[in-house]
Structure formats: C-alpha cells, structure tokens
Amino acid sequence: MARFDELLKRFFYRADEDVGAWLELAPEIADSVEALDELPEEFLAFELSTETYAVPIGAVREIVKVPVITPVPRVADHVLGVMNVRGEMLPVYDLKKQLNLETVPFRVTGPGDVPRETRVVLLKDAEGDAGILVDRVRGVVRLLLSKLEPAPSLGAERRAVAGLGRSDGHLYILLDVEQALS
Amino acid sequence: MPPPRALTEFVAEANEVLETLAHDVAVLDAQRGHDPEPDLLNAVFRAAHSLKGLSAMFGQEKIAGLAHHLEDVLDALRLGKVQHDDTLIDTLLEGVDVLTLMLREASGDEAHPDTAPRAQALTEAFARLATGGSGAAVDVLDEVGLDPGIRNVFTEYEEHRLRENVKKGVALWKVRAVFSLEDFDQRLSALNATLKPLGEVISTLPSSQPGDDASIAFDLIFGSSRPRPEIATAVEGVAIVSPLTQKTMAPTPVPAAAPAPRKPPPTLFLQDASAPDLPAYGGSASPSGVMQGAEPSLRSLAQTVRVDIGRLDGLMNTIGELLTVRANIQRLSEVARNAGGAPLPKLWAQELQKETRALERKLDDLQNGVLDVRMVPLVQVFDKLARLMRRLVRQSGKDVHFEVSGGDVELDKLIVEELSDPLMHLLRNALDHGVEAPDQRVARGKDARGVIRLKAQQLGNQVQIEVGDDGAGMDEMRIRQVAIERGVVTREATDEMERRELLNLVFLPGFSTRADVSELSGRGVGLDVVKTNLSRLSGLIDIESRRGEGTRFLLTLPLTLAIIRALVVSVGERTFAVPLNSVTEIVSVKPAELRTIERREVLDVRGQTLPFVRLSRVFGLQELPVERHFVVIIGLAQERFGLAVDALLGQEDIVTKPLGGRLKGVRGIAGATELGDRRAVLVLDVGALVEDLKRPMAAVS
Numbered sequence: 001m002a003r004f005d006e007l008l009k010r011f012f013y014r015a016d017e018d019v020g021a022w023l024e025l026a027p028e029i030a031d032s033v034e035a036l037d038e039l040p041e042e043f044l045a046f047e048l049s050t051e052t053y054a055v056p057i058g059a060v061r062e063i064v065k066v067p068v069i070t071p072v073p074r075v076a077d078h079v080l081g082v083m084n085v086r087g088e089m090l091p092v093y094d095l096k097k098q099l100n101l102e103t104v105p106f107r108v109t110g111p112g113d114v115p116r117e118t119r120v121v122l123l124k125d126a127e128g129d130a131g132i133l134v135d136r137v138r139g140v141v142r143l144l145l146s147k148l149e150p151a152p153s154l155g156a157e158r159r160a161v162a163g164l165g166r167s168d169g170h171l172y173i174l175l176d177v178e179q180a181l182s
Numbered sequence: 183m184p185p186p187r188a189l190t191e192f193v194a195e196a197n198e199v200l201e202t203l204a205h206d207v208a209v210l211d212a213q214r215g216h217d218p219e220p221d222l223l224n225a226v227f228r229a230a231h232s233l234k235g236l237s238a239m240f241g242q243e244k245i246a247g248l249a250h251h252l253e254d255v256l257d258a259l260r261l262g263k264v265q266h267d268d269t270l271i272d273t274l275l276e277g278v279d280v281l282t283l284m285l286r287e288a289s290g291d292e293a294h295p296d297t298a299p300r301a302q303a304l305t306e307a308f309a310r311l312a313t314g315g316s317g318a319a320v321d322v323l324d325e326v327g328l329d330p331g332i333r334n335v336f337t338e339y340e341e342h343r344l345r346e347n348v349k350k351g352v353a354l355w356k357v358r359a360v361f362s363l364e365d366f367d368q369r370l371s372a373l374n375a376t377l378k379p380l381g382e383v384i385s386t387l388p389s390s391q392p393g394d395d396a397s398i399a400f401d402l403i404f405g406s407s408r409p410r411p412e413i414a415t416a417v418e419g420v421a422i423v424s425p426l427t428q429k430t431m432a433p434t435p436v437p438a439a440a441p442a443p444r445k446p447p448p449t450l451f452l453q454d455a456s457a458p459d460l461p462a463y464g465g466s467a468s469p470s471g472v473m474q475g476a477e478p479s480l481r482s483l484a485q486t487v488r489v490d491i492g493r494l495d496g497l498m499n500t501i502g503e504l505l506t507v508r509a510n511i512q513r514l515s516e517v518a519r520n521a522g523g524a525p526l527p528k529l530w531a532q533e534l535q536k537e538t539r540a541l542e543r544k545l546d547d548l549q550n551g552v553l554d555v556r557m558v559p560l561v562q563v564f565d566k567l568a569r570l571m572r573r574l575v576r577q578s579g580k581d582v583h584f585e586v587s588g589g590d591v592e593l594d595k596l597i598v599e600e601l602s603d604p605l606m607h608l609l610r611n612a613l614d615h616g617v618e619a620p621d622q623r624v625a626r627g628k629d630a631r632g633v634i635r636l637k638a639q640q641l642g643n644q645v646q647i648e649v650g651d652d653g654a655g656m657d658e659m660r661i662r663q664v665a666i667e668r669g670v671v672t673r674e675a676t677d678e679m680e681r682r683e684l685l686n687l688v689f690l691p692g693f694s695t696r697a698d699v700s701e702l703s704g705r706g707v708g709l710d711v712v713k714t715n716l717s718r719l720s721g722l723i724d725i726e727s728r729r730g731e732g733t734r735f736l737l738t739l740p741l742t743l744a745i746i747r748a749l750v751v752s753v754g755e756r757t758f759a760v761p762l763n764s765v766t767e768i769v770s771v772k773p774a775e776l777r778t779i780e781r782r783e784v785l786d787v788r789g790q791t792l793p794f795v796r797l798s799r800v801f802g803l804q805e806l807p808v809e810r811h812f813v814v815i816i817g818l819a820q821e822r823f824g825l826a827v828d829a830l831l832g833q834e835d836i837v838t839k840p841l842g843g844r845l846k847g848v849r850g851i852a853g854a855t856e857l858g859d860r861r862a863v864l865v866l867d868v869g870a871l872v873e874d875l876k877r878p879m880a881a882v883s
Contacts, residue, residue: 074801127844
C-alpha cells in the first residue's frame, strides 16, 4: 500500500509546486508582493460632452447603437424613455443634466436625433439594467485601483463621481452608476 | 441565493403530494358519518407514505418524522382502530397545515414561531390517535369459525376488512377460479371487475390445490350480501362459489352483538376533558391568538406546472410543422438571391404568401398550445380555501355550510395563484360580516345553518367566480355613515350616490364596518386589497347584495394574462396600448357634448354619466384641438370611465413586459410591449388610472 502511495506521489509531482526552496526568501518579499501583484483594472471609457467618463468593464452589459426610444411620462428629467433590447424593455438615461454638462436636457427619441457616434451603454445593475446615452465610446482603459484619486468636492450634484483616474495623460472621471441613475 | 435544484424539486414534489393529501382528507371529511371508502383511505395512506419517503430521501428529517406519525394514524384508520370522527379529521387537517408550514420553511422561508410547537402538539395527537384505539376486544372472526389455515395468510388489513364485513352481516365466500398460465392475469382482473359491483374482494390467494401444470387456481375471498345463486350466475363458467365460513349463512346475530364492545368511548381520543370539542393544538387552543392574527398566504410553494404529456406532444408537432415552413421560406429566399435582381416569377410571390399564411397559422397554434400548458384547474386553490374555511367556521362558532363548485374550471397558473389571497379575504368577510349567528338567523326565520358559496364558471373568454352568502346583506346607510366617519368620502359626495355606488365604498382603503376587530377579518385591510389584486389581474368585481337575503361578490377574470389583446391608441405622436379586456366599448363624442360636474369633465353614454379623462392631460402631453374625441370606455373592478385619445390604431396581441427595475414605479404604466416595428410601446395600467380618478382634483390636473 505504501509503495502504491509513493507511486502516486511521483506520478503527480510537478516541479513548479515545489516551493521548498522559496520559503526562506519569503519574509523579505512579503511586503512588496501586494504592489507587484496589483493588476490594472479595466474600465470602459466614453465621452459625455467634453469630458471623459469611465465605468468598470464588469458593470457593462453591452454597447448598442441608439434605437428608437419610447418616452415615458411621469418620470424624472434624465430618463429618456424605454428601449427594446431583443424583447427586454430597458430604461435609457441621459446623464448630461445630472452631471451638470447641460442645463436643458435634449430629448433624444431615436437615431435621427443624434450624431453617428452616439451609443447607448447598457449597464448591469442590481436595481435593473439600464442604458446611458454617451456621445462616443473611447474604448477600454486600464487603471490601477490604488492610484485612483478621490473625487474633488465640487458640490452636491457631483455625487455621481466616484473618483478620478489618470492614464497616458488623460483624465478619466469614474462614474458611480448607482448615484448617477438614481 | 436561489435554492439548490434538488431542494426546489423536493419542494415541488412534496407540495404536490401534500395537495393530493389535502384533497383526499377533504373528501374524507365530506364522507363523515359513513364508513370511509377503502380506496380513498388507501390513497390518503399512500400520500402520507410517499411524503415520508420523499422527505427522508432529501434529508428533511422533521417532515419525514411528522409524516411518519401521520402514516401511523392513517394506517390505524385503515385498519379500523381509529374512529372516523371530527377529532380525527381535525387532526389530519392540522397535519396538512403543519406539514405545509414545515415545507415552506424547508424551501427557505423564515421559520414561523408556531411551527415547532404545533408540530410537537401534533406529534402527540397523532401518537394518541394511533395507539388510542385498542385492538378489538372481541374478535368477531373467532365467532364465524374461519379455517385457521386460511386465516393465517391474511395481512392485518385484510383481516380488518373481513371483520368489517362480518360485523355488517355480510356473507363471506370463497370464489375459486382456475386460469390458464398464459392469460391468467387478464382473466383474474376480469373476474375482479365482475365481482366488484356485487361486493368486496378482500383477498386473492393462490390456491393450495393447483389444477395442473398449464394452469393456476385462485381463491378469491369475497364478501357479499347478495344471495349465492346471484354470485354464482355472475361468475358462471369462470369460477365456483362456496361459503367460506360455517356460520356465514346465518350472520344476523353478529352485527347486534359485535359493535357494542368494539365501540370505544368517545373520550378515548382526548387526553383530558377540558378540551371537549377541539384537541389541544391548532387555532382555538392558543388563547394568545397569535396564529389567527397572521394567516399564512395560501399561495403554493412551488412555481411549477404539471403538464399532461399530450399537451407537450401537441406543441412538439406544431414545432415540427414550423420547421417545414422555415425550410420552405429558406428555399424561397434562395431563389430570390439566385435571381440576382431579375424579376421573380409570379409563382414565387404566391408561394411566399402561402408560406406566410402557414407560418401565421402555426404560430397561432403554438401560442394557444403554450397558453394551454399554463392552465391549471381552480380546484388547486379551492381545496386550500375549503380547508381554511373549515377551521375558520369552527373558530367563529357559527353554523355554516361551505359549498364549492366549479373547481374544474381552468385558469392561467399565474391568475390562480394571485386569486388565492383575495378569495380568502372575501370568504372571511362572508363568514364574519355576512352570515349571522345561529340565534339571529332563527329569529329572522332562516335556517340556523348558513350557507357560503364559492362557485366558478367559464363564460367565453372569461371566468366568473362567485363568493356568496345567505347572510344579512350589506347595509348601505351604515356603509355611508362609516365611510364619512373615517374620512373616506365627504358627506356631500355621498348625497348623490346610488345604492350601488354606496356599496362600492367598501372597496376604499381603510374601510371596515365592524367596530370590533375580530380575529377573522375586519382589520381594515381586506376589500381594498381584494380590489387591488383583482385590478392587477385585469379583473372586474361587482357586489350584489339584498338586505336580509345575502351578498354576492362576482369576480370576472380573463382566462390568461400571458398574451393579451390590446387596443393600440395614439395621443399626439405617442402610441399606447390599452388591455382590451378592460375596454367595454368605444364611442366618439364632440367636444360640445361634454359636461362638467364640479369642474370635472363627464360624458354621457346612453344615459349613464361617466368621468371623462384625457390621456394627454394624464401624462402631461401636448393637447391638439380635435373635432371629435375618441373615447375608450374602460371598466375595471367596479369602476367605469371614458378615456379620450386622438386616434385608434387597431388591435394587437401583446405580451406586457415590465419596464426595467428602475422604472417599475411609474404610475399609469403597466409595462411596455414591442409592436411590429420592434419599437417599445407603453401599456397603460388601467387600474392606476382609475385610482387617480378618485383622488382630489388637484392631484389629477
């Protein structure tokens, strides 16, 4: 029986699992491990008016061209209406007023109302998925979470800003989706 | 976190077993006073047994334990050791309730504080019942002189049935038949079928004296009060009848002597005499009234629908036909592509048209088929209600006969589920406010026993459910007074109300006509909840009430909600869909024909004055000057009003989808649907529009 165990062990032995030699080195590197190991997180960057915003890529469900948007009465100003995404009815938001980028919201009701680059970014959210209208999708940026700056206090209406990130000289405003949609 | 699949399956299946059990116990209840039918008893026993096995398999020890005790009691009942009386039925019903509660907990619901003590009390009650009836004091079988050789092979149950037959003075016969080995099973069941109408086949024993190698002989122990020649004639050529016992030809003295010592004293089943009517568990035994206060919802635990395989086969066939249509369309599109812009033959267009029509037809079939699958009989909820009513009637101290009919009417599963709570409220109301106490009834010259009816019938595309009582009827003047006192309406507003409108005041939130808040109902929630639930189901509710004769609530419901027919209307550039089942008619009026009452617009439809609501104003849309208003007359619950729109665009079958989570609270919008061009179109929430109508002027405009 013991011989059989030995055989099994030898069969499953893998050199890279043998950490014996590293153990004595471990105390010295333990502190720097965290910094070394931090991988940049991916964010989807998009433009709203002149500013560039970003949301964690994990929160993005998909990006679609602007469909026909059906206005819904009796809702807040920043709700453009609902759109049909393959049979699912999802609300579409225009965040420009929320973010103080525009004073009077422009009512977008369909692809004819907006420039060609305009897209709807569908965000996953616990309260129900929702789309936000963006002027242009820039692409994916990688930001280190530890390097993010807290949002400067610019007044109550900027609650939707979760923080700021920099990469290659660009400033990305991180959007707090919950706050922006509420 | 969703419960694991195995648990879900267990809950669904256990729930089904429980429902069967509940149904059978209810039937047993109805047969009280008679000897229970052996087949039915066996069915109940089997249900308890499979519940025990099922829950043990899934590690639900508590449920398995209780089911085990239940099984013991049922076994004792089957063997005649327990009397078929009120105590027993109450205990069994309580068992079903407690098991349901436990199952609810097993499926992840919060534990109900009463469950454990109730289960404990029940276990004890079961144990008392199962052991309470001692074995037969004098065995009548000893007296009839049965051959001990035969007697030894009987099971306990068979022996019990023998005893029962002897007690009733039924003669016992041995029916011997010899069958060929080739087809003995069919011939044996044929013989059983022949004998059944004449009496009871108690046991089938392979005979100790077989015929020859190619055949097998059976002795059927048969109890029958028919004369020997009749039995002999019935089985002539198949079997030979002979008396089983020496004394069966003179059974008459046995019944007189036997029952007396067998009948146990009634107190045997009760531990102490302080609870003379009800055993020490369940509703009335908890003086704190904790249990009565919070009646658990009657919705079923499982979100599953049991489907007849035939229905699925039908769906599969339709899909097969759809595949053929697809192949044909594919071929046609191939032809069109290969033509490369050249004009296509006329035949091609014709064929395409033909295929489109076929597609339409098949899709219709598929739609109907799927809707069919969702249909479940109302008996599922009626059974639960009957059980509840039985308990409530006992608690109330009134004498009420509960009549149920139309349980076989089928409705969409979703609607059936949503209906259980409103019906529960209505029935409680009927019991608490409707039927009078027995002495009052007698004083009014009525039968002391009241009647509460629950009746369903299908009327075309709708189902009508009636909850009626033969009680005191509703007093509209008191309703009016209470409504004014509670500030639900103003005195002026009630001055012009007709009786019907006054009765409808009971549907307003916060209304309750009884000063004393009883355990059963009258907590001020009830009828308004009923109405809200019904509106959600696009149902109508009407009250018919005669003073001193009773009250009827009539609920009219659509057969299904999954796919509904809607009227598509437009206001300015906006398009909306109105569920057609709440549209009673469409009229057109000139602006000049409108009148106002207290500055609110009204319109006159054949002498009836209805509120006139402009959809454009409701939603704050631009109003265009029109020569005529198209008015959609909406009827929901007991309300009617006219909704003005700019244009009528037609009818469509729609599937209403909820607006994404964040928008679900939008008042007046039930959801959205997609029309032919894939655009989202908002579906009006007619119920909410009706609610708005009753708010003060300021809130509407």
